[in-house]
Amino acid sequence: xxxxxxxxxxxxxxxxxxxxxxxxxxxxxxxxxxxxxxxxxxxxxxxxxxxxxxxxxxxxxxxxxxxxxxxxxxxxxxxxxxxxxxxxxxxxxxxxxxxxxxxxxxxxxxxxxxxxxxxxxxxxxxxxxxxxxxxxxx
Amino acid sequence: xxxxxxxxxxxxxxxxxxxxxxxxxxxxxxxxxxxxxxxxxxxxxxxxxxxxxxxxxxxxxxxxxxxxxxxxxxxxxxxxxxxxxxxxxxxxxxxxxxxxxxxxxxxxxxxxxxxxxxxxxxxxxxxxxxxxxxxxxx
DNA sequence: TTTACTGCAAACCGTTTGCAGTTCC
DNA sequence: GGAACTGCAAACGGTTTGCAGTAAA
Numbered sequence: 001x002x003x004x005x006x007x008x009x010x011x012x013x014x015x016x017x018x019x020x021x022x023x024x025x026x027x028x029x030x031x032x033x034x035x036x037x038x039x040x041x042x043x044x045x046x047x048x049x050x051x052x053x054x055x056x057x058x059x060x061x062x063x064x065x066x067x068x069x070x071x072x073x074x075x076x077x078x079x080x081x082x083x084x085x086x087x088x089x090x091x092x093x094x095x096x097x098x099x100x101x102x103x104x105x106x107x108x109x110x111x112x113x114x115x116x117x118x119x120x121x122x123x124x125x126x127x128x129x130x131x132x133x134x135x136x137x138x
Numbered sequence: 139x140x141x142x143x144x145x146x147x148x149x150x151x152x153x154x155x156x157x158x159x160x161x162x163x164x165x166x167x168x169x170x171x172x173x174x175x176x177x178x179x180x181x182x183x184x185x186x187x188x189x190x191x192x193x194x195x196x197x198x199x200x201x202x203x204x205x206x207x208x209x210x211x212x213x214x215x216x217x218x219x220x221x222x223x224x225x226x227x228x229x230x231x232x233x234x235x236x237x238x239x240x241x242x243x244x245x246x247x248x249x250x251x252x253x254x255x256x257x258x259x260x261x262x263x264x265x266x267x268x269x270x271x272x273x274x275x276x
Numbered sequence: 277t278t279t280a281c282t283g284c285a286a287a288c289c290g291t292t293t294g295c296a297g298t299t300c301c
Numbered sequence: 302g303g304a305a306c307t308g309c310a311a312a313c314g315g316t317t318t319g320c321a322g323t324a325a326a
Contacts, residue, residue, distance in 0.1 A: 014280060014325050035315075050283045055316065069212065074291090076315060077212050090248075090256050101252045110228075110265055114239045117270035118228050124264045127248055132255035152300050152305060173290075188308045193291065212316090214290060280325075288317070298307070 004066060011064065021046045022057045026067060026081040032089075032098040034076040072098060072126055088124065092131035101127070142204060142219075149202065159184045160195045164205060164219040170227075170236040172214040210236060210264055226262065230269035239265070 004023050009015055025033070025041045033041070039054040058079050061067040068080040072091045078098065086103035107123060142161050147153055163171070163179045171179070177192040196217050199205040206218040210229045216236065224241035245261060 016281065016325070018282070048283080052284075052317080053282055056281080059317095071209050071212050074207065074209050074215050090254060090258075092256070093259065099254050099256075101248060101254070104249070104252075110239060111242070114242075116228060116237050116239070117273075118230070118237075118265070118267040119273055120228075120265050120267035121231065122266045124266070126262045126264075127256070127258050128260045128262070129256040129258035135255075135257055154300070154306065156307070186308080190292085190309075191307055194306085197292095278326090280323105282321105282323070284320090284322100286318085289315090290313100291315105292313070293311085295309090296307105297309100298305105300305075301303095 007066070008064075013060075017046055018042070018049050018053050019057050021049060022054060022061075026061075026079065029082060030098070030100055031082070032070060032078040032080050034078055036076065038079060070098070072096070088127065090127045090129070090131075092134055093128050094130055094134040097131050097133075099131075145204070146202075151198075155184055156180070156187050156191050157195055159187060160192060160199075164199075164217065167220060168236070168238055169220070170208060170216040170218050172216055174214065176217060208236070210234070226265065228265045228267070228269075230272055231266050232268055232272040235269050235271075237269075 005015060005020065008019070008023075013019065021042045022038060024045065025038050035051075035055055035058055038058065039049070039051050042049045042054060058067065062069050062079070066081070066083055068083050070078045070080050070089065072078070072089060073096065080100075082100055087100045088103060088107070090099040090101050091097070107125060110120060110123075143153060143158065146157070146161075151157065159180045160176060162183065163176050173189075173193055173196055176196065177187065177189050180187045180192060196205065200207050200217070204219070204221055206221045208216045208218050208227065210216070210227060211234065218238075220238055225238045226241055226245070228237040228239050229235070245263060248258060248261075
């Protein structure tokens with residue numbers, strides 16, 4: 001995570017308290033927060049951080065490829081800091097929880113005949129189903 | 139397509155001019171219109187159709203499983219009438235065109251070990267890349 | 277000191293909603 | 302005739318933007 005801050009500084013970023021806090025909040029595995037959740041958690045560490053700054057920072061992190069934007073439903077985008085290893089998502093159809101699943105070997109290979117001339121640069125796979133808690137009626 | 143209208147009537151739908159027109163607009167392969175586009179096209183056939191009715195109708199068609207809601211970007215949802223055969227999507231990263239690709243045999247099989255206890259009910263695969271036109275700079 | 281960044285507030289876009297009026301069956 | 306549907310307009314949630322002020326380098 002401090003890696004992230006270093007990388008950002010190397011790219012000419014000013015390391016402001018706000019950016020530090022956003023980076024902090026996005027630290028971890030299986031983190032898929034909405035911008036609003038990031039704002040709420042960042043606000044616990046730095047009370048006066050504004051929504052606009054959170055949106056700016058998230059947008060910049062996405063542009064730099066440090067964070068992945070995930071839209072598994074029509075609602076708010078979620079921000080996934082696990083950009084360094086290829087993975088897909090498992091989404092609970094009931095509680096909307098998201099889990100990362102490692103990318104498999106055969107993923108993202110579309111037969112030549114089905115490519116319609118597209119030059120494919122990436123694949124996203126979203127598995128949908130009930131998570132263990134929702135299966136047991138929790 | 140008239141099949142669709144029959145199916146809807148069988149389910150107790152009132153066949154209003156508005157619904158007929160929305161069904162008409164959604165007819166075809168590789169159709170991935172936004173609600174607004176549906177509204178615009180429907181408006182050419184039935185000038186006074188309202189946005190609310192288009193949204194209502196689209197929502198109902200989705201609930202009935204006749205149309206699939208596709209969110210390939212964070213912007214507007216797109217409505218895909220090709221709900222009868224399983225397929226995935228090829229999305230141009232530049233012009234955002236969408237093409238359907240047939241679902242392959244091995245799609246949607248996630249190794250038991252990677253399921254985290256989820257009961258998987260469906261998979262969506264989105265391939266991203268440049269479409270032929272955008273590759274040639276068109 | 278300079279210029280990137282922040283916070284505010286207003287605007288924005290896609291979508292949903294409440295309700296009065298209309299129309300299908 | 303009655304319930305289902307439509308259209309309007311207002312409200313909504315998530316996101317973006319313009320701009321004056323602040324702070325990192």
